[in-house]
Amino acid sequence: MREERKLQIIQAASRVFSRKGLAGAKMSDIAREAGLSHGHLYNHFKTKEELLATIVQMGQELYGRVLKGELAREGDAAGKLRRIAETVWFSGGMTGIYWVVLQTQASDVLPAETKAEISARMMLNLDLLTQIIEQGQREDTFTTGDPKEIATIAMMFLHNTGLWEIRGLGEPKHSMVDWLLKLVRK
Amino acid sequence: MREERKLQIIQAASRVFSRKGLAGAKMSDIAREAGLSHGHLYNHFKTKEELLATIVQMGQELYGRVLKGELAREGDAAGKLRRIAETVWFSGGMTGIYWVVLQTQASDVLPAETKAEISARMMLNLDLLTQIIEQGQREDTFTTGDPKEIATIAMMFLHNTGLWEIRGLGEPKHSMVDWLLKLVRK
Amino acid sequence: MREERKLQIIQAASRVFSRKGLAGAKMSDIAREAGLSHGHLYNHFKTKEELLATIVQMGQELYGRVLKGELAREGDAAGKLRRIAETVWFSGGMTGIYWVVLQTQASDVLPAETKAEISARMMLNLDLLTQIIEQGQREDTFTTGDPKEIATIAMMFLHNTGLWEIRGLGEPKHSMVDWLLKLVRK
Amino acid sequence: MREERKLQIIQAASRVFSRKGLAGAKMSDIAREAGLSHGHLYNHFKTKEELLATIVQMGQELYGRVLKGELAREGDAAGKLRRIAETVWFSGGMTGIYWVVLQTQASDVLPAETKAEISARMMLNLDLLTQIIEQGQREDTFTTGDPKEIATIAMMFLHNTGLWEIRGLGEPKHSMVDWLLKLVRK
DNA sequence: TATGAATGAGAATTCATTCAT
DNA sequence: CATGAATGAATTCTCATTCAT
16 A cells, blocks of 8 residues: 555665666656656655655664664674674665765755754664674673774775675675674674 | 866866765856866866766776885885875875765766776776785785785775765774774784 | 647747758747747657657658659649649648758758668659659650659759748749749650 | 958858858858868957858859849850859859858848848849840740749749759759750740 | 967756646 | 656756957
8 A cells, every 4th residue: 555655666766866876866767666657756755855865764764773683682792793794785775775875975965954864863873883892892802992983984894895786896795794803803 | 278277177076076976066066166167168078977987087097006106115015005095095085086986886877888997997906906915915914815805895995984074974083094904914 | 649749849840940940940949839848848859859850751751642642643744743833832831841851951960870861761752753754754745854853853943932932032823833844844 | 361361261151151051050160161260250250140141242242243244245145044054053152152041041040131131132133133034035035924033933943953962962964054944945 | 360268148958846637 | 546748947068259368
C-alpha cells in the first residue's frame, strides 16, 4: 500500500542519487527506476528536496540502528566493529547513502537548516561508535588516545571503503576488516 | 596573458566545483569567482564539460608530480609518505580536486571516454604510490602483503582525510599522519 | 492527441521558418505561433534542428504525394502539370516549405547527412515530374529534349513562382500556369 | 587603401551571407573569409546590419548598371537578354547577391525602411528589364501581353537559374539562355 | 589601422512542478 | 492513485559589439 510504495520510491531514489549526483539526478530518472510516472512522485513527496532529505534521514537512522544494535549486544568491541563493517559494506543500500550524505554536506542543494539536522544525526552516530571504541579501550585491545578521534577515523575508513565500487575499484574484500582492526588495535 | 587567464579560470572553477558539486556549479558562479563575465569563459573552454575535464586532468597531473618528486628523492619511505600527506592535506587546492575527481567518477556528467582517461591517470598515480610502499617493504618498516593493495588503502586514507573539511569535521590535524603510518607500518 | 499536437507544432514552425529564415526563427516564436509554451516544444522535438528536419521531410513527402497522385491519374500531361501548379501555388502551406528547403540546402544549419537525405528526396520528386514530362513528349505536346532537364526547369519555375509573395510581388495569378505550359510545350 | 579594404570585406561578406544565411553568417566568419580580425570589420561598418544593407545595395546597383548598359547599346532585344543572362549566371559574385536579397525580403533582419529601399531598387531594375521587353515587342519577336508581367517572369527565371548551384544542381549551362528566350519569344 | 580579449543581451535547452484527465 | 501533457524559471551557450593595446 501507501507506505510500501513510498519505500519503493526511496530505494529507487537512493540508487539514482548516488549514481548521478544530487543535481544530476532527475525526478524522471527516479520515476523510471521506480517504475512509476514522474508525476506520481509528487503524490508522495512535495519536492525533490523533500525526497532527498527523507532518503538521507532514513539512511542515517538505519545506520544508527545498526550501531545501537551492536552496542546493546554481548561480545568484545573488535567483534562488534567487524560486524558493523560487514553490514555497511555488504548489506547493500547503505554505502550509496553515505555517498549521498557526503554530497549533501558539500553542496547547497538542501537548506542550511536541513544540513544542520543531518550534521547532528551524523554526530549522534559518531557518538555511538565512540562508545564502542571506548569499550575496546576498556578491554585493552584498542589503541589509546581520544576515543572520539579514533571513532572519527574508523568511521571515515568504514564509509570510504564503501565507496570503492563508485571509484571503480570493485567491491571491498572481506579482508578489509583486518585493515580496519589494524587501525584501531593496540 | 592567455595562459595565465586560463589558469585563473581553472583555479576559480576548482573552488566552485568542489564547493557546489558538478551539476550545482554554475558557469556564472565560476565567472564571478574568477572575476570575469560568463561569456568569456567560453573563449577558453568550449563547454562546462571541457572545463571540468581540464580541471580534473590538471589536478591529477599535479598530484602525480608530487608523487614522482618524492619517489625520485633520497630518504626512507615513511618520510616520503609523511611529506605526501602534508602536501595533500595542507597545500590547499589539491584536496578539493580529489573531491571533484570522485564525483566525476560517480556521476555521468562526463562521457565514458573521458571517465576512462581519468581512471587511467588514477591508476598511474596509484602505481607511483605502490613503488613507495615497495620501498618501505624493502626497508622492512612497512607491513608485508600485496603492495598494490596497501597503496590503495593508503591512497584512500590520504584523500578521504582531505575531505574532512567538507564533512564539517574541520581541517585534518597534522597528527593524522601518524594514523596513516600506523596503517602501513609493520 | 499526441500526433495532433505534433502536427500543430509542425505547421506553426513551417510558417515561422518561412517568414523569418532558419536562424532567425526562434523557438519562442514557434511556440507563440502554435499557442504553446516554448518548453513544450521539446517534448516533441529534441532540438530546433530536429524540428526543422521534420518540417522539410514532411513538406517534401507531401509534395511527392501530389506528384504521385497526378502521375497515377487519367488525363494528359498538360492537365496534370496544370493541376500540380494550382496545388503548389494556391493550396497554401506548400510554397513556404519550398522556401525552407531552399534555405536548408544553402546554409549549414543542418548536418551534411541530413542535407544529403533532403537532396535525395528532392531528386525522387524530380523523377516523378520527369515521368510526367515524358508522358507529354509521348503525347507529342511537350517540347523534345532531355526530359530530366525539362523537368528541372519546370520544377524551378513551379517553386519560384511560389516565392512571389515573399518577394513582395503578391500571390501568383492563375494565368501563370499558361507561362509554365508555354515553357514546356512544343 | 581604405576603399579597397572595404570592397574586400564586402566581397567576403557576400560569399558568407549567401552560404550561411543572414542570421547564420557570423561576423567572425566574414572576418576570416576576408583575412582580417573581426574587430576590424567595425572600422568599416558600424554594424552587421549596415554591412548587409551595403552588400545588397551594391549588388542591386551593379545589376542595374548591367541592365542600363544593355539598354543603351545597339542591337536587338533577344541579344540583350542573352548577354544579360550570361552576365548574371557566369560573371560570378552576382548570383549570390540575389539570394541574399531574397532572404532580406523574407526575414526581418533589416528594418522595414531599409527593406522598402531594397524593394524600390528592385522595381527600378524591373523597369529597366521591362524596357528591353518592350523593345522586343516592337521588334515583333517577343510575345505580346503586359510587358511588366513578362519582365517579372523573365527576371524570376534569370535569378532563380542562378541559384542552381546553391540547390546542388550545379552551375547553369549556357544552353539555359535558350529556355529563357523560349519563354519570352513569340 | 589592426588585433583579439572581454562583455552581456539574447537564444536554445533542461527539468522540477502542476494539473486535467 | 496514476499518468503524462504543459508550463516557465533557471541554465548553458552564442555572438554582435566594444575597447585597450
